[in-house]
Amino acid sequence: xxxxxxxxxxxxxxxxxxxxxxxxxxxxxxxxxxxxxxxxxxxxxxxxxxxxxxxxxxxxxxxxxxxxxxxxxxxxxxxxxxxxxxxxxxxxxxxxxxxxxxxxxxxxxxxxxxxxxxxxxxxxxxxxxxxxxxxxxxxxxxxxxxxxxxxxxxxxxxxxxxxxxxxxxxxxxxxxxxxxxxxxxxxxxxxxxxxxxxxxxxxxxxxxxxxxxxxxxxxxxxxxxxxxxxxxxxxxxxxxxxxxxxxxxxxxxxxxxxxxxxxxxxxxxxxxxxxxxxxxxxxxxxxxxxxxxxxxxxxxxxxxxxxxxxxxxxxxxxxxxxxxxxxxxxxxxxxx
Amino acid sequence: xxxxxxxxxxxxxxxxxxxxxxxxxxxxxxxxxxxxxxxxxxxxxxxxxxxxxxxxxxxxxxxxxxxxxxxxxxxxxxxxxxxxxxxxxxxxxxxxxxxxxxxxxxxxxxxxxxxxxxxxxxxxxxxxxxxxxxxxxxxxxxxxxxxxxxxxxxxxxxxxxxxxxxxxxxxxxxxxxxxxxxxxxxxxxxxxxxxxxxxxxxxxxxxxxxxxxxxxxxxxxxxxxxxxxxxxxxxxxxxxxxxxxxxxxxxxxxxxxxxxxxxxxxxxxxxxxxxxxxxxxxxxxxxxxxxxxxxxxxxxxxxxxxxxxxxxxxxxxxxxxxxxxxxxxxxxxxx
Numbered sequence: 001x002x003x004x005x006x007x008x009x010x011x012x013x014x015x016x017x018x019x020x021x022x023x024x025x026x027x028x029x030x031x032x033x034x035x036x037x038x039x040x041x042x043x044x045x046x047x048x049x050x051x052x053x054x055x056x057x058x059x060x061x062x063x064x065x066x067x068x069x070x071x072x073x074x075x076x077x078x079x080x081x082x083x084x085x086x087x088x089x090x091x092x093x094x095x096x097x098x099x100x101x102x103x104x105x106x107x108x109x110x111x112x113x114x115x116x117x118x119x120x121x122x123x124x125x126x127x128x129x130x131x132x133x134x135x136x137x138x139x140x141x142x143x144x145x146x147x148x149x150x151x152x153x154x155x156x157x158x159x160x161x162x163x164x165x166x167x168x169x170x171x172x173x174x175x176x177x178x179x180x181x182x183x184x185x186x187x188x189x190x191x192x193x194x195x196x197x198x199x200x201x202x203x204x205x206x207x208x209x210x211x212x213x214x215x216x217x218x219x220x221x222x223x224x225x226x227x228x229x230x231x232x233x234x235x236x237x238x239x240x241x242x243x244x245x246x247x248x249x250x251x252x253x254x255x256x257x258x259x260x261x262x263x264x265x266x267x268x269x270x271x272x273x274x275x276x277x278x279x280x281x282x283x284x285x286x287x288x289x290x291x292x293x294x295x296x297x298x299x300x301x302x303x304x305x306x307x308x309x310x311x312x313x314x315x316x317x318x319x320x321x322x323x324x325x326x327x328x329x330x331x332x333x334x335x336x
Numbered sequence: 337x338x339x340x341x342x343x344x345x346x347x348x349x350x351x352x353x354x355x356x357x358x359x360x361x362x363x364x365x366x367x368x369x370x371x372x373x374x375x376x377x378x379x380x381x382x383x384x385x386x387x388x389x390x391x392x393x394x395x396x397x398x399x400x401x402x403x404x405x406x407x408x409x410x411x412x413x414x415x416x417x418x419x420x421x422x423x424x425x426x427x428x429x430x431x432x433x434x435x436x437x438x439x440x441x442x443x444x445x446x447x448x449x450x451x452x453x454x455x456x457x458x459x460x461x462x463x464x465x466x467x468x469x470x471x472x473x474x475x476x477x478x479x480x481x482x483x484x485x486x487x488x489x490x491x492x493x494x495x496x497x498x499x500x501x502x503x504x505x506x507x508x509x510x511x512x513x514x515x516x517x518x519x520x521x522x523x524x525x526x527x528x529x530x531x532x533x534x535x536x537x538x539x540x541x542x543x544x545x546x547x548x549x550x551x552x553x554x555x556x557x558x559x560x561x562x563x564x565x566x567x568x569x570x571x572x573x574x575x576x577x578x579x580x581x582x583x584x585x586x587x588x589x590x591x592x593x594x595x596x597x598x599x600x601x602x603x604x605x606x607x608x609x610x611x612x613x614x615x616x617x618x619x620x621x622x623x624x625x626x627x628x629x630x631x632x633x634x635x636x637x638x639x640x641x642x643x644x645x646x647x648x649x650x651x652x653x654x655x656x657x658x659x660x661x662x663x664x665x666x667x668x669x670x671x
Contacts, residue, residue, distance in 0.1 A: 055609070061531035167619040197381035198558065202602040202615030209609075224532065227561075231604035231613060251608050268536035270561025272603050274584045277565040285533045285540075288503055 003047040006319060010049045013325035014235055017049035018186050018218040019073055024082035026068050030293060038293050042068040044242035055219040057233030059226060061289060065242040066222045070188045074106050104134055107184040111191040113171035117163040124159050127178050148177040153207060169200035186218045205232060226269045230254050238262050241292055241300040244319060248326035258328040261301045307332060338656055339371035341414050343520055343552045344393060349406030351388055351397060358624035362388050364576040375553040377563050380573035383620055386556045390522050394432045412519055434464045437513035441525040443505035447497040453508045454493030461515045484511035485541050503534035524556045539566060560603045564588060572596045575621055575631040578650060582657040592659040594636045638663055
């Protein structure tokens, strides 16, 4: 199945796309003393769609390329090759006014709210900054900001305070309010709760879900926490070393994972229940993820895979539809 | 007394940090004991004092922190009692890294980038006189690293920390802490900086090791999943106090304290998008000005009259299940 067919299959099963990613690649050069000595293949040919009004969860371990994918989709970095279509338009070809409009519609919430807010700006200035940058006219800025603060569970007493006066959870709320100021349609949430405590994490997740329902937002939710991804996502895509190895409706992937890596990942996740933990099947975790500079030939997972066959060492498995709407890149499911 | 044969007993521990902003009352009267051979967990959120408690066990609290009062007893062997608070700095250093060893969260911070992994392991052994010289220690280092399941230990002895991945660094640190065959291993968020698959490897290995070496493990974590999979007994901490202590299965089956209940409901567990997760309103209090009475009362949905005035005592409700909450205690202290 080539990437175009794949995208068409996804469209027919997942729904109309907000974002369409085709064969996206990003190689970072590794510089030696005199010349480039290699490339980190952070994202190496991924194709997927984010359906309108839904949440796609992107999971994987550190270094698998999930954050790079998120940044590419927002054109925060330029790709090595490939296309991203936002509402049908290729974002890497946008210029001038059109690009500015895309920048308004597609936003990002970052992982660490201690780094993403300027310590010298008040909450009011932080939230007004994108409005000023986009030269949008607002009748009553103060009222506008207060309304946004209410929407994220803060209030007018917070208006002229500085970030250091807030806890991690409240800072993340401010970061979300800043994003909402531009009335975006699509938000990339890059590990929005991994710097927060569990009791606060639940508050933020629930708020994000409410906002999605109210404003009809489309999310790309990037996380390594499988419990959180399951709670947030309609569809999930599992990445390993720059490739998507499995993708499908969240419940189906969690209930019936197909790829050996997904199985290993799920089995590694500790279950918060001592009775279940005892019953849980034990899956041997072999080795560590290899370096993305010199990924193994064939299937990138084969050195750690207990089902590795001959073909896995030689040829890369394509992403194929194993069941309706459930895609997997593994020779166990693909025709050789 | 919960344990017939405790390895460590802590009574009424208070730790303060003297900062410019004020006195942080980080640990506020914590008492617990760890039985020999069990895995005891301290669980709680950032700043609840779980790390400080574990460090206080060998008085590893640096200025501006100070252990205000409290008793800490260590039993290296059944019946042999050492009063940690009365030891000199010299004497405590002989226990630290020998009888009681630590693994910290960030393995890179525990390793000196200028020395090889073998040197690190050899140094801990040479300091405690297990080997006569660093040279001899380096020879034995491969053997120790093999115990920590380091892949290809012979060549790793000569490797520098930057040549290893995060998981392997943590194995090297575990190797260092195991070099002297400690009686009590304190693992302070040992896998928080690592990926889940590597976390699973290290946790499986710690479990095996515990059975093989007859080790007592004190595990400090904020991950309820790890608690469920690893621990025998759990103490839940909130704002510098132990609010509940119970055997792991009892705690998950029958959590009593409103904070424990909230914490368990707040962790997404096999729930999809159509469910709404319960959250605990508010945030962790500032410990310079902790709330009076029960420190959880501003966030508690069940708070009533005595909660904001008097601190609830930690009392045993069922066998080995202790909780500090006025819902279960009468003001006299007994139910």
